[in-house]
Amino acid sequence: MAPGTDVRYGDMGIYKLRESVRRILNLQQKDSPVIGSRLVFHFGGYDPVSPTKMYSRFVRELTRFRQTWSVASSASALLVAADRAKWTIVSNGPNWRVETDHQLFRWDDIMAGYAHRPVWWRLPMGLLAFADFVAGGVLWGYARTNWRYALFFLYPYLLLLVMVVASSYAAELAARTSGSIAIGIAAGVLTFIAFYLGPGRWAYLPVAFDDWIFSRSYIRHSDPELERRLDAVADEIISAARARSVDEILLFGHSLGAVLAVDVLDRAFSREPDLGSRGPRLVLVTAGSSILKIGLHRAAGRLRDALARVSRSPGVFWVDYQALTDVMNFYKTDPVRECGLEPTGRPIIRTVRISRMLEPESYRRVRRNLYRVHCQFVSGNERRTAYDYFMLLCGPLPAEQQARSDEGAASEIDDNGRLLYAAAPSADPARTQIILGR
Incomplete structure (x- = not known):
């Protein structure tokens, strides 16, 4: 105890002591460079396929993740509900282990309703x-x-x-x-x-x-079932943040799913304005985004309001990945600025090259298939690059750390899948020491 520290054991003293402990634990969690558990809400684009097919794709591409990063990773059985499809992924390296609770937002049945029209x-x-x-x-x-x-x-x-x-x-x-x-x-x-x-x-x-x-x-808000499902996910995000049972809560939006991810997060903030300021890290990752597809429409005022609120919120880290060869996204654009809103520095924009994610022969086979190129944002990589979908979902490094690094996780994972830098206990509980993982 530092000299001159006055500790009182009355009600106020106990309250302050508890608050101090909470702040220390919270700081320690926020600054820790290693993730042990992650909750992922995945919002897919306009791709009317069943959860079973989506799960099969995921498991197939997970094989590439294991090979590329020299790690072990496996997915549990698929559980399908009316508005969600769930499975768990356990990933391991020599000195790390991550358990990911993956929840796929279901709106395939909504898309199927359009497909069945004459x-x-x-x-x-x-x-x-x-x-x-x-x-x-x-x-x-x-x-x-x-x-x-x-x-x-x-x-x-x-x-x-x-x-x-x-x-x-x-x-x-x-x-x-x-x-x-x-x-x-x-x-x-x-x-x-x-x-x-x-x-x-x-x-x-x-x-x-x-x-x-x-x-x-x-844009015209004419689908009440979709509205109900978005509200339900927003409530789950709030509950998960309050429970503090995971290290990171990650919302991943691909293509048109990026619009839904922003929408859900805005609904969560409207219910809990300080969401993300305490507890697990809260991260929004948008890739191959179609935000401007909707946001540039004059009548899309609700989405623009959501963009403004999410981009101003200090409780969430937001990164937007863009690629030139993907014609279904907006390359080198700030969705907040382009919607006529005041820039906030969020999201941070990361441009990536899809050709570097695949071996040259593989890329030559798919480069003329625009849909397949677009889907590389949610597929396994054959080469280690700054952007890797599965490393964001299943890897030990926080999504923010991967996004801010020029090489992503590539500079932090060795050839044997070992995390080069790992968290270790420190004499000062308010700090986290970074040591070389041997």
Whole structure:
């Protein structure tokens, strides 16, 4: 005890003592460079596949993680609920162990609802979505921030236009040849159906239409079931932060899922403004983000408000990973600034190269598949790079430490999967000593 310290054992003295202990433990937890447990809420993009398929993909890509980082990692059995799919991952190195509670936010059934709609409904609703987004100023916004994304937006509608023109020529040719307008109309309709069911499906035209129809619905707040699920996850985040049973709570948003992740976190902050200031680290990771897809629409005021609040909150660390070769994200852009909001320094922007995540031969095979390139943000890497999806979810280093390092975890994990720098007890409990892990 330091000389001159006055310790009182009354009620106020005990209260202050308890608060001091809490502050010390909290500081120790915040400054510790090693994660032992992590809770992950994963928000996927517009990819209407079942939780079983998502789990199978995850387990398959986990094999790459083990090989690339020379670690042991295994996933538990899949548990599927109405609004969540859950599994646990246990990862080990020679001197570290991490248990990850992985929770996949389910909205595949919501997407399936759009996919089951008939063509006669999907086409006019898709055209309505196009008109709504153009009128909302997004085409100019996309062209201003990332011309590649502007082309991605126009792609399904240009493809539809080509199909309509080709079908019209087929109808005219059939009418002239047969001398019957009815036969011409029938030929045109059949040609369009053939294009739609053949090249159209191969080119993901129905899914692209559904994506934009859903995006318009999200902006107009017309899906009460989605709203309910987002509220439920926000409450779970608050409960997990209060329980303090994990070292890190990580929200991961890929593609359009980045919008949902920001939305959920904002809902959590509206209920608990000081969320993240105590207890586990709170981290938001967005990768291949489509935030500006929604945020640049004039009617997306709710999302812009959420962006402003999340970016100003001191309780959360936010990093946004972007890649030039991914045409479905916005490269070298600050989503907060581009939405016309006051910049806050959050998120920190990290640009990565997908070509460096894969071996040259593997990258040559997938580089022309735009969807596959986009999904590398949630796939296993074949090479150690600054960005690694599985290392963020399953590795021993805090996500913030990985994001702020030029090499990510690559400079902290040796060839045998050993963590080079590990936390050790210190004489001063308010500090954490960093020692070389031998």
